Amino acid sequence: MPELPEVETIVRQLNDKVSGKKISNVEVYDSMVVDERLKKISAVKIKNVFRRAKSIIFELDDEKFLLTHLRMTGHFHYLGCKRINHNYKKFMVGKFNFSDGSFLTHNSIRKFGSIRLLDREQLDAELNKYGPEPLDDNFTLKEFRDLLYQKSRSNIKTMLMDPKVIAGIGNIYAQEALYYSGIFPFRKAGSLSVSESSLLYKNLREILHRAIKEQGCTVDNYSNLEGSGGFQNFLAVYGKEKCLKGHDLTKIKLGGRGTSYCGRCQK
DNA sequence: TGATATGTTATCTT
């Protein structure tokens, strides 16, 4: 499902397709997901689309923002003027019509996501709830170690997946980073050695960068605007039976989430 | 049929 690299991919594609377009009106099909007030939008231009954690933010030219979260099963579909046989209506909860005749739909199978209309102050308040961006230049090894120390008593995997601690990392990338770093998911954050924390920091960032390059990974029903990403072909443990060295993986639950690890490679 | 899937948060527990 969409984690940081997938959301980043979607944001880049959205920027490419809808930045600068003028929204003529918005159709709301499920007000649990899409803010009813969007119905009142007319003739507003999208200035820019950006990401923070796993949220996608549309900056409008009337000083307002659309804060959207795909959660687990959200999708965007953009259809230009020449559209062919697209079943965009399936699970559609909202539709943005642009002045040039193209449109963007938001589809949500389980309806966990949301699109909210906020002013700058409200947006900042929401975004400040998240921990640092792992790919930000300001996110140094020292800062990562400080977080490990602060959360020293929680499982390392749970900590990596907590958006209030670090933004954007979900079940897939947490498992991958731990495998590549040879760290057992149940380890306490505070128990990592200096070399382990350096390795984890480096691997985490490398994996996220590589996944963005591959336009994210497609497992289950995630897709970006263009279709599928390619990073699923490079996964080491998520959804796998054997690790890269051919050892059998063990699958357990940790914090209510399926977790695969290699008992021989991860200590 | 029921277990499982993911992100986040509200709520329970230690």
Place this chain on the structure above:
DNA sequence: CAAGATAACATATC
């Protein structure tokens, strides 16, 4: 009290 663990959310798929 605070930090950590877990249940809940809705629904498709196996």
